[in-house]
Amino acid sequence: MKKYDAIIIGSGQAANPLAKKLARAGRRTLLLENHAIGGTCINTGCTPTKTMIAVGRMRYIVSRAPEFGIPVQAGDVDLTAVIKRKNEVVSSFRDGLEKSLEKTDNLDVVREQGVFTGHKIVNNAFTAEHIFINTGAAPAIPPIPGIDQVRYLTSAGMLELQEVPQHLAILGTGYIAMELGQLFRRLGSRVTMIERGHSILNKEDDDVAAAVHKILEEDGIRILTDTTVERTAPLQGGGVRLTLSGGGELTATHWLIATGRAPATAALQLPQTGITPDGRGFIPVNEYLETTVPGIYALGDVKKGPAFTHISYNDYLVASENILNNAHISIKNRPVPYCMFTDPELGRIGITEKEARAKGLAVKVATLPLGKVARAIETGETRGLMKAVVDAESGQILGASVLSVSGGEIMAVLQMAMMGKITYKQLRNTIFAHPTFAESLNNLFMTLDND
Structure with missing residues (x-):
């Protein structure tokens, strides 16, 4: 059994700066990550989506050029080139992060899934006084009849398409759905969004949500409210058929599921170390980010609360100051700014x-x-x-x-x-x-x- 001062499971936006700070403070630190270093933000979230949204914005500007006296037209989009540029940006971010972790003394990076196999024991091989969980979240797939028989996309899959969808149906109207819906409409797709509630963006004021709704419709996006998908089936030759509430039907070449995200806790075997996740899989924490097991902390989207990269990064600041400097910083009443990157x-x-x-x-x-x-x-x-x-x-x-x-x-x-x-x-x-x-x-x- 190898003993560390700190073990960090997952390499999200809290994990990487925390690993370096603890290691530089003289704490022997282990970072476990079985996927790409950098977590959702760098690999399938903020960095790639905003890189592609910039392309959509560019095409939108070109399409409006005649309004400004510039007689040009926006042509078809070379999505392969768009994806290539996106991948280059992602790789540069991830490579830089990997190199900075590798150069940090006192820090070991092991590329495997962290699993609790006992009280503060990970993978039957490692133990530490302080353990931090920063495994993030993944798209939640609703239990719609027939969904296991059709091809659907999540936000990550949308970023790897090599051709612009002819007709993109989107289930959900949250921030991810809004951003990707507008992006692919600007790239040339016909887009239909499906919302079970009375309006989009139910956490926002009605006038704000209505203004966003109007903008998206001006961009040519069709939004169906008070609508649910009751079942789905594949179309012959590709695509999907969605049976809607009220007897309606919608066919599309591509279907994006954007109905929320669920915490990535299933693989952790949390009960082995005495932690019981809630009914949705989130890890309960106190105002200092500590779980019910002293010395084990949950950071970022794996706990309840605002699921934003900057909140995960602030979790790192809170945890590191409390561990290294006994600062007693609480997450209560901290400001929660956020931005939806529509245009x-x-x-x-x-x-x-x-x-x-x-x-x-x-x-x-x-x-x-x-x-x-x-x-x-x-x-x-x-x-x-x-x-x-x-x-x-x-x-x-x-x-x-x-x-x-x-x-x-x-x-x-x-x-x-x-x-x-x-x-x-x-x-x-x-x-x-x-x-x-x-x-x-x-x-x-x-x-x-x-x-």
Whole structure:
């Protein structure tokens, strides 16, 4: 039995910086990963999708060139070249990470699945005082009758297609579905999205969700709400037939399942070390990311909570400071910014208007359509809106939704204001460079002047 100071299972966005930091602090560390180093973000998530979304954005810009007096047309997409470029970017990120891990003293990287075989014993070979689980999550496949008889794609499979789908059906309308649906529509696919609820993006305010819905429909995407897939069957010659609720039917050449993700815990054999996952497979943790077994921690998407790369990275910061410096940092009440990388982007921070109303908070709500933003008009990017929820008494900003070109960057300005306790009146009167999208925050908060 080989004893380490720390064992890390999985190499997601918390694991890799944590492994290096612990090792550099003198802790003998073992990192176990049976797939590609870098986890979902680098290999099948953030890096490849945003690289491909940039291609969709480029084609969209070219398609609009005649509006700006440039007489060119967007031709067919060479998807093989798109995938080649994406793979090169992914490889450069992953190779750089692998080399940095290899050069770290005190760190062993073993390419195998980590499995608990006893109390704080992994693979019958390793043990440590501190063990960190960062195995992430994988697409969840719903139990639809006939689904095991048809070909379907997950988000990872979409990134390896060598030809643009003629008709792409998408089950689900979450962030992954939104991004990939718009991407492949821009690459030339006909796209139909299927949502069982009354509207898309049910975690967002109704006006924000409606604005996204309108944008996607303007792009030529068909969205079916209040619709479920009751069964499915293969089509002769390829493709899929979906039987919909209400007796409808939909045929498509390709089918993307984007109904959520499930934690990758099944292979870990958690009960062997005394951890009982919840009914969905997530690992319960306290506010310091520690499981029910002292010394074993769960980081990133494998635990409940916001499933974002930046949250996993923040988990690393929390865990490393608490382990190395006894800092007692809690994950309670930490800010959770996120961005949906449709075009325009949806940047989000803090609470929504409907959350504030549900809590009975006294708030004021500022809303500004992008069609009233000078820079948006000048650049021809008027789709979207800016929205902020403000405490009626203190003037503190409680949350914001920014559906705009560079929406995530504008949202970050508001996040910094929230962190610094800057009131909406201060932002309303702040000098921003003209003409910028950030300058429109003046106008956004001017809408509250008569409240």
